[in-house]
Amino acid sequence: RSKDRGGGVFHAYEPQLHAEAEERRLLELALRKALERDEFHLNYQPVVDARTGDLRGFEALLRWQHPELGLIPPNRFIGIAEETRLIGAIGAWVVRTACMEAARWPAPMRIAVNVSPEQLHQPQFLNIVADALGDSGLDPSRLELEVTESVFLREGLGATKVLEKIQALGVGLSLDDFGTGYSSLGYLGRTRFTSIKIDRSFVRNAASGTPEAVAIIRAVVAMADSLGMATTAEGVETARELQMVQQLGCTCIQGFYFGRPLAVADARALALRNGQAATSAVA
Numbered sequence: 001r002s003k004d005r006g007g008g009v010f011h012a013y014e015p016q017l018h019a020e021a022e023e024r025r026l027l028e029l030a031l032r033k034a035l036e037r038d039e040f041h042l043n044y045q046p047v048v049d050a051r052t053g054d055l056r057g058f059e060a061l062l063r064w065q066h067p068e069l070g071l072i073p074p075n076r077f078i079g080i081a082e083e084t085r086l087i088g089a090i091g092a093w094v095v096r097t098a099c100m101e102a103a104r105w106p107a108p109m110r111i112a113v114n115v116s117p118e119q120l121h122q123p124q125f126l127n128i129v130a131d132a133l134g135d136s137g138l139d140p141s142r143l144e145l146e147v148t149e150s151v152f153l154r155e156g157l158g159a160t161k162v163l164e165k166i167q168a169l170g171v172g173l174s175l176d177d178f179g180t181g182y183s184s185l186g187y188l189g190r191t192r193f194t195s196i197k198i199d200r201s202f203v204r205n206a207a208s209g210t211p212e213a214v215a216i217i218r219a220v221v222a223m224a225d226s227l228g229m230a231t232t233a234e235g236v237e238t239a240r241e242l243q244m245v246q247q248l249g250c251t252c253i254q255g256f257y258f259g260r261p262l263a264v265a266d267a268r269a270l271a272l273r274n275g276q277a278a279t280s281a282v283a
């Protein structure tokens with residue numbers, strides 16, 4: 001309808017566009033102050049061994065608690081942080097905070113930290129990681145950085161080289177949300193990922209009986225096996241999904257079925273309970 005009005009097309013949508021731009025501007029302003037105001041914290045989601053149910057570690061997930069806007073989920077502010085380059089300072093805080101906390105857990109309990117492409121391409125990034133390890137005393141093998149396929153979109157900027165340098169520190173690398181982005185298999189031959197994280201959309205579809213999703217998970221697990229990489233099934237919510245990804249041979253499992261992202265003290269308590277004894281985290 002608005003098409004008929006020619007020049008009115010833009011006009012018709014303007015109020016909504018305006019509201020979105022306004023919200024973005026508001027978030028950006030707030031985000032610029034969030035670090036110094038100490039408004040960030042991390043939650044830690046359990047990652048368990050698919051066969052034994054033993055707790056292997058946690059993924060650190062960033063949370064922003066704003067005094068007036070409330071709890072803002074990462075999907076609403078990571079993009080803004082990337083565009084404004086605030087992600088550099090925020091990401092450095094995440095790496096440091098996560099390493100400090102993980103150093104308090106019993107070895108070899110691991111910590112996974114999400115890293116944006118923008119961060120990876122910063123010249124200081126390697127030093128940030130090395131300093132976080134040095135200052136916390138965390139063994140590098142207990143840290144794993146998670147990147148998505150999108151880092152390879154800008155291969156011109158040398159993603160493979162940076163990833164190699166990270167690995168040279170002894171830090172693990174995992175490929176997050178596998179299968180949802182720019183999936184070229186070429187880079188899997190160049191970068192030795194510790195693990196591939198299979199996106200929860202495949203887990204969901206496989207368990208609800210979509211044969212293609214089952215075939216894809218089976219193929220990814222086989223490929224990872226032959227490349228010497230582990231696989232983590234993301235977003236496992238039900239017993240049925242658990243059974244499916246166990247049958248398909250995934251190495252590790254993460255999802256609400258085992259645990260939501262936990263507050264720092266709860267994660268620490270779980271880590272300490274499951275450390276030495278290596279008791280099963282699966283009920």
Ligand code: C2E
Binds near residue numbers: 045078094200261
């Ligand atoms: P991700 O790295 O793939 O993290 C997993 C997301 O799935 C988390 O959402 C987690 O809470 C959610 N999740 C885990 N298990 C389940 C499940 O069983 N069902 C469902 N429906 N969801 C589940 P969250 O915490 O909202 O984070 C969203 C994304 O934000 C993350 O996806 C990651 O890409 C990004 N992110 C989070 N923290 C950071 C960070 O510190 N730095 C950067 N650069 N990105 C981050």
Ligand code: MG
Binds near residue numbers: 146
């Ligand atoms: Mg992740």
Ligand code: MG
Binds near residue numbers: 176177
């Ligand atoms: Mg993921």
Ligand code: MG
Binds near residue numbers: 177
């Ligand atoms: Mg994701």
